[in-house]
Amino acid sequence: MTIEVKIEEAGFRPASRISVIGVSEILQIGARAAVMKREGRPVIILGAGEPDFETPDHVKQAAWDAMQRGDTKYTALDGTPALKEAIRTKFQRENDLSFEVGEITVATGAKQILFNAMMATVDPGDEVIIPTPYWTSYSDIVQICDGKPVLVACDADSGFRLTAEKLEAAITPRTRWLLLNSPSNPSGAAYSADDYRPLLDVLLRHPHVWLMVDDMYEHIVYDDFRFFTPLQLEPRLRERTLTINGVSKAYAMTGWRIGYAGGPKALIKAMSVVQSQATSCPSSISQAAAVAALDGPQDFLAERTESFRRRRDLVVSGLNAIDGLDCRVPEGAFYTFSGCGGILGRTMPGGRKIATDSEFCAYLLEEANVAVVPGSAFGLSPFFRISYASAEADLKEALERIATACRRLA
Numbered sequence: 001m002t003i004e005v006k007i008e009e010a011g012f013r014p015a016s017r018i019s020v021i022g023v024s025e026i027l028q029i030g031a032r033a034a035v036m037k038r039e040g041r042p043v044i045i046l047g048a049g050e051p052d053f054e055t056p057d058h059v060k061q062a063a064w065d066a067m068q069r070g071d072t073k074y075t076a077l078d079g080t081p082a083l084k085e086a087i088r089t090k091f092q093r094e095n096d097l098s099f100e101v102g103e104i105t106v107a108t109g110a111k112q113i114l115f116n117a118m119m120a121t122v123d124p125g126d127e128v129i130i131p132t133p134y135w136t137s138y139s140d141i142v143q144i145c146d147g148k149p150v151l152v153a154c155d156a157d158s159g160f161r162l163t164a165e166k167l168e169a170a171i172t173p174r175t176r177w178l179l180l181n182s183p184s185n186p187s188g189a190a191y192s193a194d195d196y197r198p199l200l201d202v203l204l205r206h207p208h209v210w211l212m213v214d215d216m217y218e219h220i221v222y223d224d225f226r227f228f229t230p231l232q233l234e235p236r237l238r239e240r241t242l243t244i245n246g247v248s249k250a251y252a253m254t255g256w257r258i259g260y261a262g263g264p265k266a267l268i269k270a271m272s273v274v275q276s277q278a279t280s281c282p283s284s285i286s287q288a289a290a291v292a293a294l295d296g297p298q299d300f301l302a303e304r305t306e307s308f309r310r311r312r313d314l315v316v317s318g319l320n321a322i323d324g325l326d327c328r329v330p331e332g333a334f335y336t337f338s339g340c341g342g343i344l345g346r347t348m349p350g351g352r353k354i355a356t357d358s359e360f361c362a363y364l365l366e367e368a369n370v371a372v373v374p375g376s377a378f379g380l381s382p383f384f385r386i387s388y389a390s391a392e393a394d395l396k397e398a399l400e401r402i403a404t405a406c407r408r409l410a
Contacts, residue, residue: 017143017144017146018144021140021143021144024137025136025373025376025377026047026049026136026373026377029047029361029365029371030045030047030048032365033045033047033371036365036369042369043365043369043370043371044370044371044390044394044397044398044401045371045390046370046372046387046388046390046398047371047373047385047387048387048389049185049249049334049335049387049389050254050387050389051249051252051254051304051334051389052389052391053252053304054252055251055252055289056251056252056293056296056297056300058292058296059253059290059296060289061292062289062291062292062296063285063286063288063289063292065288066284066285066288066289067285071284071285071288072284074284075281075282075284075287076281077272077275077276077280077281078106078107078272078275078281079104079105079281079287080106080284080287082287082288083106083258083287083288083290083291084101084104084106085101086290086291086295087099087260087262088100088104089295090294091243091262094218095232096232097229097231097232097243097262099262100265102265102268102269103262103264103268104260104261104262104268105260105261105263105268105271105272105275106258106260106282106287106290107258107259107261107275107282108258108259108279109246109248109258110216110244110245110246110248110259110260111141112259112275112278112279113246113259113260113261113271114138114141114214115141115144115274115278116272116275116278117212117242117261117263117267117271118141118142118144118145118147119145119274120267120270120271120273121177121210122145122146122176122177123146123147123176124147125147125148125174126147126148126175126176127147127148127172127174127175127176128142128147128149128150128178129150129152129175129178129179129209130149130150130151130152130179131151131160131161131166131180132151132152132153132154132380133154133160133184133186133187133337133375133378133379133380134151134379135181135184135185135186135214135378136377136378138179138181147176150175151379152166153379153380154166154380156326156328156339159189159195160184160187160189160328160380161189161191161195162199163198164198164199164201164202167199167202171202171206171209173208175206175209176209177210177211177212178199178203178211178212179212179213179214180199180212180213180214180230181216182213182214182215182217182332183217183218183221183227183330183331183332183333184217184333184335185216186335186337186373186378186385187330187333187335187337187385188312188331188333188335188336188337189328189330189331189332189337190221190225190330190332190333192225192226192228193228196228196230196233197233199230200230200233200234203234204234204237207240209240210241211237211240211241211242212241212244213229213230213231213241213242215227215243215244215245216244216245216246216248216249217249217250217333218250219249219250219301219305220250220305221305221331221332222308222312222330222331222332223331225331225332227332229243230243231243240264241263241264242261242262242263242264243263244260244261245259245260246258246259246260247259247289247293249333251293253286253289253290253293256283256286256289256290257282257283257286258282258283258286258287258289260290308388308389311334311388311389311395312329312336312388314395314396314399315327315386315388315395315399316328316329316330318395318396318399318402319336319338319386319399319402322402322403323342323406323407324340324342324343324346324406324409325338325339325340325343325406326338326339326342327339334388334389335385335386335387335388336386337375337378337383337384337385338383338385338386339382340357340382340383341382343382343406343409344360346409346410347409347410348367348408348409349367354409356374356376356381356382357375357381357382357383358374358376360374360382360384361373361374361384363405364402364405367405367408368401368404368405369401370398370401370402372384372385372386
């Protein structure tokens, strides 16, 4: 029996779940900048959310030792006993949180933790409240899981932080999660205990809403800011809070791909089901390295944060000195999120007007050889993000180029 298939029917057909999702604009800008560098142009890339420090030597040594003793096999599904114990100790030591082993999960990066949690809990039409600006993956993960991202704009006047009034207005009977990130990518904004309190009071009034908090930049905070994670402040939310963290940013271990979380045992078990059919266990070598990171010396964290603070001050002052730009001083992370509304409407040397933050960032890339990311990629315009996890010499040169490019606008 011969089955006839029309040519158009045999072509590739993507699943509908990814029809509204594109490749990250951050990656697209990075790819374009990389091509320009290969062509010989002196591009300075300030788009990547990656520390420029090396992974600490004692962490690298732990990975080597693990390989030498043969720890190169599959591990327990969602984390080795040694790493889970190190995570338990970390939560207790730094956050005053007590988790049992069965309340901890380890995955291939914090992004997989987010994906596992959403896939395990979100049904079609369930809503997830996400304050903007937000890390680009948040809404896409919700949509892949057939959920509905509810984006709540949080402008510079509110410090890019969600208010209790806006949270209350966004909650519906279909709300499944509130997703918070402090300090934030892309804005660097962080929630103090006083900032969190009104939000936690709202959640107490809505017992069907769970809280997912991304603490990835916990150790990168400046000045006198004191970091808190919500569960420290409100233990009554324990049975509906997932606290996410990882070793990528503080320990400069982005490529090692280890994220972790603590939460209710039933949720952690459901997330392990998802992971069992996706990646299975994380890398055994990376887990050994993560144990060394969490259990080892922590004094270098303050030194690195001080280096980031100097760079933050350099970038903020440099941007604020440019007519048309307005940059808030971030409390943490290694990003600035600068307003560029004063640039919109100005005319480029070729005669075309800049109408959006995306067009402004494209202008900086093509005319100034500086790659930054528009606020539209993070759900809030007109802004742009700079990652200052780069050498100070590069930051100074980039600021000079941006200033020159802005002066050329009519």
